[in-house]
Amino acid sequence: MSATLDDKLLSKYYDEGCVIEVPGRAFPIEDIYTMEDAENHVDEAINKVLEIHASRVPGNILVFLTGQDEIDRAINEVTRKIDPPESALLLPLHGKLSEDDVKLVFMPMANNERRKIIFSTNVAETSITIDGIRYVIDSGMVKEVMWDSKRHIRVLKIGYTTQSSIKQRRGRAGRTSAGKCCHLYAYDTYQSLEVCSRAEILCIQPSIAVLKLKYLDIVDDIRKFDWLEPPSDNSLQETVKCLTWLGALDFKTGKLTNLGRNMAKLGLEPMLSVMILTGQRLDCLNHILALAGMLSVVQNIWWRNKDDQSKQLSDEIRASFIQDTDIGGDYIILLRIFLEWYALGDNKERRKVWCLKHMISWKSMKMANNVVRELAYQIDPTFKIHFT
Structure with a gap:
């Protein structure tokens, strides 16, 4: 039913109901973790994009950030530093884009020598496949809606995502070919994260x-x-x-x-x-x-x-x-x-x-x-x- 569902919780609620797992097909993915968590995940994502691009190894790049402001800043910085500028197409992917801008993300490149680099929020975690993604750069961060009990309003807060979401993100690199996922945090940090997202009601x-x-x-x-x-x-x-x-x-x-x-x-x-x-x-x-x-x-x-x-x-x-x-x-x-x-x-x-x-x-x-x-x-x- 869902790759991010907490099946143990649901099984327990229904008196230890039977859980049937149907594994999906995917190409092998190499995970690369940092020794320490990134102090600034946007800066680290920018540096990793430039490092991968400089290697000249072919393949499109998908970068997970938390929102439009971070995406705009990353695109501005990479545009300024990438060499040569015409060697890559930098694209945003978030909920505020026009339909035409979203289509650019999924449109095949006419010239395969030009790399596509997509900076996205968590909208790219599930249900979509972007052809040619070989590298995923995961900040490990997400912007979530929380309830502020003092002001009695919903607020957006940035924090670490869950293990299930990270698995979904890394899976974008193995949809159409073998790939790599560069995590901008330590493996110990990943191990300490919640397995699944908290229920919205919480x-x-x-x-x-x-x-x-x-x-x-x-x-x-x-x-x-x-x-x-x-x-x-x-x-x-x-x-x-x-x-x-x-x-x-x-x-x-x-x-x-x-x-x-x-x-x-x-x-x-x-x-x-x-x-x-x-x-x-x-x-x-x-x-x-x-x-x-x-x-x-x-x-x-x-x-x-x-x-x-x-x-x-x-x-x-x-x-x-x-x-x-x-x-x-x-x-x-x-x-x-x-x-x-x-x-x-x-x-x-x-x-x-x-x-x-x-x-x-x-x-x-x-x-x-x-x-x-x-x-x-x-x-x-x-x-x-x-x-x-």
Whole structure:
């Protein structure tokens, strides 16, 4: 079912259920570890890329970093130092790229003498095969969503990934031929890492799960529910406190209120559910749904090239969405972006051209629009989206 699944945990949960392993086919991969962990994984990745390229041994290179900022910095540095410059094609791979930029990663090279060097986030770990990858350079790092209990928000934190993810990364080098995986950390560090990724419910506030359990009336005390991996008591207490403050749970009985039942039906983050239901009550649901759709893709809405001029242009375009209004802020920018894009109608080409002009991800806008339609249907199947 999955190469990263914790089969022992699942087997134990189902009373020592039988585990069947089906090994995949792969070419041999040589693992190379450092004596000590890299002090700066981006700098070490850059140096390793230049070292491999200077060896003149053929084969494309896949480098795993944590995000767009690291990828842009690495590409800038390698572009400046690589010799000769035309001997390699440097490409980014992350969630903020346009469709055309992603296609470049998978497009076969017309001239096999030119090496392709791809700098990627963990999106390249699974389910994709990039032809010609002979070297994988693994920073061992990942950017993950965690729950900040003090600020009651999700935050992104950088840290070491898991052994199962590292196995997936190294496997990219052995998909089409024998390869090498250069780990930018010591083997002892690898041995000390968690075997599998922690369940998402252990990393975030389990608000949606608690609402659903209450709605289905499965268990009165959520601490007694038979979780596969139970959240901490502190996490559950914080969740109940938050849902009570929002009005989803009755302060005295802990039962779902009418608002809580409607929130459970939506199945969204509690704050977002309250925003949508309040918008419905105040007769501004269309605009609230548009904002909800944009918030679902906010991390990937802007795309820009790695050069400083492109970044400056992107910032100027972003500011242009609030130039003629007295109201500012990110939410207003997101809302106005969606309204302008939506006003172009169902003409795909016009919308694509508009996205290109404003340095906005066409893929993210499509996803936001799908979210808007799905939410509208959940609230009322007869509801028609319109903006005035």
